[in-house]
Amino acid sequence: MADRNLVRLQDVAAHAGVSIATASRMLSDPNYGGRAGLRERVLAAAAELGYRANPHARALATSSSSSVGLVVHDVRDSYFALLSGGVMSVADREDLLVNMVCTYRDPARELEYVKLLVHQRVRALILTGSAFRDTVHNAAMRAELRAYQESGGSVVSVTRGRDVGHLVQIDNAAAMRELAAAMVKLGHTSFGVIAGPLRLLTVRDRLQGLKQGLKDHGIVLRRDDIVHPDLSREGGQSAAQSLMSRRNPPRCLMAVADVLALGAMSWLRSAGIVVPDEVSVTGFGGLPAAIDAVPSLTTVEIPLERVGETAMDLALRPASPRHVVEIEGTLALRESATPPA
Numbered sequence: 001m002a003d004r005n006l007v008r009l010q011d012v013a014a015h016a017g018v019s020i021a022t023a024s025r026m027l028s029d030p031n032y033g034g035r036a037g038l039r040e041r042v043l044a045a046a047a048e049l050g051y052r053a054n055p056h057a058r059a060l061a062t063s064s065s066s067s068v069g070l071v072v073h074d075v076r077d078s079y080f081a082l083l084s085g086g087v088m089s090v091a092d093r094e095d096l097l098v099n100m101v102c103t104y105r106d107p108a109r110e111l112e113y114v115k116l117l118v119h120q121r122v123r124a125l126i127l128t129g130s131a132f133r134d135t136v137h138n139a140a141m142r143a144e145l146r147a148y149q150e151s152g153g154s155v156v157s158v159t160r161g162r163d164v165g166h167l168v169q170i171d172n173a174a175a176m177r178e179l180a181a182a183m184v185k186l187g188h189t190s191f192g193v194i195a196g197p198l199r200l201l202t203v204r205d206r207l208q209g210l211k212q213g214l215k216d217h218g219i220v221l222r223r224d225d226i227v228h229p230d231l232s233r234e235g236g237q238s239a240a241q242s243l244m245s246r247r248n249p250p251r252c253l254m255a256v257a258d259v260l261a262l263g264a265m266s267w268l269r270s271a272g273i274v275v276p277d278e279v280s281v282t283g284f285g286g287l288p289a290a291i292d293a294v295p296s297l298t299t300v301e302i303p304l305e306r307v308g309e310t311a312m313d314l315a316l317r318p319a320s321p322r323h324v325v326e327i328e329g330t331l332a333l334r335e336s337a338t339p340p341a
Helices: 008-016 020-026 037-048 056-059 078-093 106-121 136-149 172-185 199-213 231-243 256-268 288-292 304-315
Strands: 068-074 095-100 124-127 154-158 167-170 191-194 252-256 280-282 299-303 325-328 328-330
Touching: 008 020, 008 037, 020 280, 037 172, 056 288, 056 299, 068 078, 068 106, 078 095, 078 256, 078 288, 078 299, 078 304, 095 106, 106 124, 106 136, 136 252, 154 304, 167 304, 172 199, 172 256, 172 280, 172 299, 191 256, 231 252, 231 256, 256 280, 256 288, 288 299, 304 325
Parallel strands: 068 095, 068 124, 124 154, 154 167, 167 325, 191 252, 252 280
Antiparallel strands: 299 328
């Protein structure tokens, strides 16, 4: 006989040859019909394996859990703060408690926190950070999320890269392609790119869109035109210093995130390099600080609070059918980018 402390509903379902959903209904609802003999088979499997119902798992399967797990990369980044605010506004309306964890872009920590939140029987998991370009990690995450969803939980991802659960899709590549084309239209031909870590799928998508937008106009970036700092203000500062210290510095710095662009502008100001007279700067994301910056930052505005609200709305829906909601960015041409002198 199996160890009673380790027997899960999934084990009973597999032993009886039925789905997890069917096993759950047979064991929890005495009035549930189903095919003749099916209940007896499920009950016999449960008895043989020594299964005992877990009230916390039942609460999850029946959506009576009052908590939601929210996984972000770094809440200190305004991008995630705004997105989280959108999640919490909808959760508050639904009388749900949000348990938020920060992975700091560490895949091992992401998996650890997902397992912890699943163990706490949250009603839904909302993953707001970029997926990682890591085959082993992605396989482990897929298995964990699939098992959680099959047990009754809801999964929502913001941006592509995960095939389990609902999706809030931001077309990072297309938006960055449009921004790059706008810079070429201003007359720029010399570019430096502050791209962030390539292990993040969102960074790759934005970088690919930027390259394509330039290539559309006959401009091909060299390898040393692109730097990959951490996605932080300090990363933007160090990247700007590296790019602008070249013998022939670029006339336009394009960052894949507003936080990087704002850091770059900070270093440029300290170095006495005037934006946009000597170099134009662009970002991506639409943080409030982009508007307040001096000069105001040209960027792609993503309605981050609406993204969070949409993610939480999707988390309240059944896992099937899968829903994909696309949210577009808006090009915001401001003072930080002008035609080169």
